[in-house]
Amino acid sequence: MDRFRVTGGARLAGEVRITGAKNSALKLMAAALLAEGETTLEEVPRILDVQIMSELLRRLGCVVEGETSGTVRIDVPASPGYEADYDLVRSMRASICVLGPLLARCGEVHVAFPGGDAIGSRGLDMHIDGLVKLGATVENEHGYLIAKAPKGLVGTPVWLDFPSVGATENILMAAVLAKGTTVIDNAAREPEIVDICTMLTEMGAKIEGAGSSTIEIHGVEGLSPIVHRTVPDRIVAGTFAVAAAVTHGDVTVRNARPEHLEIALDKLTVSGASVTSTDDGFRVVMDRRPGAVDVVTLPYPGFATDMQPQFAVLNAVSDGHAMITENIFEARFVFLQELLRLGASIRTDGHHAIVRGVDRLSGAPVLATDVRAGAGLVLAGLVADGETLVSGVHHIDRGYDDLVNQITALGGSVLREPEPESRF
Ligand SMILES: CC(=O)N[C@H]1[C@@H](OP(=O)(O)OP(=O)(O)OC[C@H]2O[C@@H](n3ccc(=O)[nH]c3=O)[C@H](O)[C@@H]2O)O[C@H](CO)[C@@H](O)[C@@H]1O
Numbered sequence: 001m002d003r004f005r006v007t008g009g010a011r012l013a014g015e016v017r018i019t020g021a022k023n024s025a026l027k028l029m030a031a032a033l034l035a036e037g038e039t040t041l042e043e044v045p046r047i048l049d050v051q052i053m054s055e056l057l058r059r060l061g062c063v064v065e066g067e068t069s070g071t072v073r074i075d076v077p078a079s080p081g082y083e084a085d086y087d088l089v090r091s092m093r094a095s096i097c098v099l100g101p102l103l104a105r106c107g108e109v110h111v112a113f114p115g116g117d118a119i120g121s122r123g124l125d126m127h128i129d130g131l132v133k134l135g136a137t138v139e140n141e142h143g144y145l146i147a148k149a150p151k152g153l154v155g156t157p158v159w160l161d162f163p164s165v166g167a168t169e170n171i172l173m174a175a176v177l178a179k180g181t182t183v184i185d186n187a188a189r190e191p192e193i194v195d196i197c198t199m200l201t202e203m204g205a206k207i208e209g210a211g212s213s214t215i216e217i218h219g220v221e222g223l224s225p226i227v228h229r230t231v232p233d234r235i236v237a238g239t240f241a242v243a244a245a246v247t248h249g250d251v252t253v254r255n256a257r258p259e260h261l262e263i264a265l266d267k268l269t270v271s272g273a274s275v276t277s278t279d280d281g282f283r284v285v286m287d288r289r290p291g292a293v294d295v296v297t298l299p300y301p302g303f304a305t306d307m308q309p310q311f312a313v314l315n316a317v318s319d320g321h322a323m324i325t326e327n328i329f330e331a332r333f334v335f336l337q338e339l340l341r342l343g344a345s346i347r348t349d350g351h352h353a354i355v356r357g358v359d360r361l362s363g364a365p366v367l368a369t370d371v372r373a374g375a376g377l378v379l380a381g382l383v384a385d386g387e388t389l390v391s392g393v394h395h396i397d398r399g400y401d402d403l404v405n406q407i408t409a410l411g412g413s414v415l416r417e418p419e420p421e422s423r424f
């Protein structure tokens with residue numbers, strides 16, 4: 001296991017280029033299963049989760065190349081396997097996204113219950129209900145979800161209790177090969193949903209309404225492999241935007257879409273930063289201590305839960321106090337415990353947290369408990385006095401492509417080093 005040694009005090013300045021989104025690329029890789037032949041995905045981040053998904057696809061009989069190069073080629077056989085094993089699936093929530101495409105392609109799929117970061121209970125009821133409405137039987141046996149539709153799936157109206165990203169994606173990927181029309185109501189509207197709909201359409205699917213709450217899918221007989229470029233990672237872009245703000249820096253974020261980060265960038269402006277659009281991204285300049293900003297997480301286009309820890313750090317060093325409300329994942333505040341070690345002033349009450357800005361954070365050993373908690377702790381380390389040792393960096397590796405070198409290039413000090421073994 002490695003850890004990061006972050007030395008605080010530097011002002012981040014310069015340019016950073018963002019790659020494609022983890023939360024899109026993983027689903028695009030699963031969507032490749034829908035067509036026999038070679039699909040090529042560009043701008044795929046070189047992250048741990050992509051390696052896990054590549055291995056999962058290999059176990060299903062695909063030939064996967066290039067996962068450490070940014071361009072991934074996936075050659076899908078005529079009859080892929082249909083069993084996604086526990087040893088891979090348990091480490092990554094997104095592995096559940098093979099459920100829909102394999103059910104559509106094979107008529108049967110066995111997927112172990114997925115794991116992932118400890119940010120709350122993460123149900124699958126909407127995934128299952130949607131597939132059942134499309135005509136599948138789904139059973140839970142010995143830790144595996146077993147879905148069957150030997151006669152194929154049939155299009156139908158499906159409404160979701162909550163605009164779940166994963167459930168929308170699974171139902172969508174199952175419906176593209178179903179007979180007839182499926183309408184998903186209260187669908188998720190994230191840019192990553194639009195990205196997968198764009199890819200599926202390029203493959204020959206008939207989809208209307210991507211990016212709205214109602215997605216209509218007219219099933220087709222078959223899909224073809226294509227070349228597709230992954231949408232830029234709005235959460236990584238947002239992480240660098242906050243890094244610029246908390247370090248009183250001047251960072252230009254390239255290959256980013258400011259329109260996907262509207263509320264977060266607006267909050268930074270309210271906090272005192274200057275945020276301007278550039279040719280292929282945006283620039284954040286901060287010349288004062290950040291002002292505090294309230295944050296309420298909601299499904300897109302609301303404020304992203306995946307940006308909540310970064311804004312907790314901004315508020316922790318602000319010149320005021322703010323309330324953070326977490327509506328998506330009940331355990332995401334576990335991260336705040338680690339910020340307390342650095343001297344932050346935070347009080348939580350259920351899904352609310354009051355963060356009072358302090359004059360200084362003080363470097364300390366801390367533990368990353370999920371991917372964004374890890375990013376938040378790195379940001380906190382960049383502004384804390386002295387050294388912050390961030391353990392659990394495999395969580396950060398799940399979603400950040402080359403974070404250490406990117407921060408170093410901006411003038412920050414983050415070193416990766418082996419974590420000494422603890423006897424306890
Ligand atoms: C790999 C990936 O893309 N991860 C993202 C995805 O996760 P993910 O797709 O898992 O998130 P969902 O939108 O499905 O989950 C949102 C909420 O709905 C609940 N729920 C979901 C499905 C279900 O069947 N039953 C149920 O109760 C979850 O427990 C959670 O409380 O969207 C989240 C919300 O934007 C992001 O934070 C994650 O980074």
Ligand SMILES: C=C(OP(=O)(O)O)C(=O)O
Binds near residue numbers: 117
């Ligand atoms: C929660 C996240 O990811 P996952 O759903 O893959 O755990 C995230 O990207 O912040």
